[in-house]
Amino acid sequence: MDTHFLDSFVTVADCGSIAEAARRMNLTPAAVAQRLRAIERELGQTLVTRSGRNIQVTPAGLAVLDAARALVSGARDLRAIAAQGVPAGKLRLGATATALTGLLPGIIAALRGRHPEVEYFVRPGASVDLYHLALSGELDAALIVRPHFAIPKSVGWTVLRREPLVCIAPADSPDDDPHLLLQRLPFIRYDRNQWGGKIVDDYLRDHDLTVREVLELDALDAIAAMVHRGLGASILPDWAPPWPEGLRLRKTVLHDSPQREIGILWRRSGARLAAVEALVQVATSAFAGRPVTASGSASATGRSAESPPRG
CATH class of the missing domain: 1.10.10.10 (Winged helix-like DNA-binding domain superfamily/Winged helix DNA-binding domain)
Structure with missing residues (x-):
């Protein structure tokens, strides 16, 4: 069979x-x-x-x-x-949408160069869903947003990237304080049911910002596209590049904001542990401890962005 x-x-x-x-x-x-x-x-x-x-x-x-x-x-x-301890077999990985494009390709490329016997299945999804799939054993590892609760000791966790919050508004918006823009323009909200969206909600509450909410979405690239079209302003984590091409945004770093932490969660046991540990080692070498500047590039960092943002 x-x-x-x-x-x-x-x-x-x-x-x-x-x-x-x-x-x-x-x-x-x-x-x-x-x-x-x-x-x-x-x-x-x-x-x-x-x-x-x-x-x-x-x-x-x-x-x-x-x-x-x-x-x-x-x-x-x-x-x-x-394989008797040599990294091999098929890893079942999970990744959020931004990690899928901004982090995972580099990790897999590096791991494939070192351990060509490892194969991959990748499942996209929200952090909360991928977290539970990793804990249940359906996934070997996942690139997700750090949860706001303690992570069990049965799994490993390491932070790969810390992302500050940024205020994004249409490129022709006045060069005002970002808080004024957020209160003046319609607000497009990052879904509060997402762990990253909770960070944005906490920021609004901590700064006593009252916004006029018109949309709530769980797709960061879709929110950026809505803002580009002049439909409002938003607060988003400054996710790993690439950002969608062709956007014209005014993008301002919120320096006093909490950061969204993106990391790798993995199972500490199982037949594919050698391959999982090789994956974690490659990911840690590539990303952990690397300083994260706003936007991840010089094209749209803390100023009016007339060219497409790259990070």
């Missing part, structure tokens, strides 16, 4: 959608559906049924789901176990 096909079944069951499972596995929906049919023929049972655009796992599928999950996990561990 092909464990890749079993993995497709498990992923479809977890996602509730063939399209979403295909996106996560970097396959076409047709390829995922073909794998499902092959597993069903081999087992002689229907494992999933369609309900509109969603997928429902049948009683037969539920009966074998835990065993299928264990087989997939065991097969994934075999390569790492056979």
